[in-house]
Amino acid sequence: MKLFYTPGTGSLAPHIALREAGLDFQLERVSLRTKTTESGEDFHGINPHGYVPVLQLDDGGHLTEGPAILQFLADLAPSRNLAPANGTLERYRLQELLSFIATELHKNFAVLVDEAYPEEGKRMAHERLARRLRSMEARLASQPHLMGTDFTVADAYLFTVLSWCAYLQVDLSPFPALRSFQARVMERPQVQATLKAEGLLKS
Ligand SMILES: N[C@@H](CCC(=O)N[C@@H](CS)C(=O)NCC(=O)O)C(=O)O
Secondary structure, eight states, X not given: OEEEEOTTSTTHHHHHHHHHTTOOOEEEEEETTTTEETTSOBGGGTOTTOOSOEEEOTTSOEXXXXXXXXXXXXXXXXXXXXXXXXXXXXXXXXXXXXXXXXXIIIHHXXXXXXXXXXXXXXXXXXXHHHHHHHHHHHHHHSSSBTTBSSOOHHHHHHHHHHTTTTTTTOOOTTOHHHHXXXXXXXXXXXXXXXXXXXXXXXX
């Protein structure tokens, strides 16, 4: 398997999942500016949408969309408990969380980095994020991870989008549980390894 990634972006979540799952994988960096991979391939040939993450499978096929990739990886290593078993209500709870993070959090952060958006649109995205983060805060005030005791791929994804707050002036001071969640996840050895591999943390 190979993960096409760009440091610090949404591909951080599947990169964490690959390491937490203990899977063998390769990495190939993508320039989102030039839409080329580090081996010189046209990234549009790999994902016509031009965005990361993309997981190249062992048969050469490509899987796109973060929530699908995260669940695929979790299911390859069931003993790591990165996702509840398929077909259970708990699995749908996980999907509920992944959809929420993708559409209600990730896509509002995307507005903040998009230079084409007018200031008013960015102000509204800030407000929406502050409202949406409240439900994550409430959940994490009473349990260490989004699904309860186990660290799952939803935590990898939430950790990833929260890491953008510092750069995008999203104020986490009203959210103490989110800040301790960030610190807790940051301490995980596989998260440290991921951040180092992406050059986001000094060795
Ligand atoms: N729907 C996609 C969105 C992925 C996404 O927004 N990726 C961003 C990085 S966080 C990207 O590559 N943006 C570059 C672009 O859209 O040109 C998913 O859930 O995986």
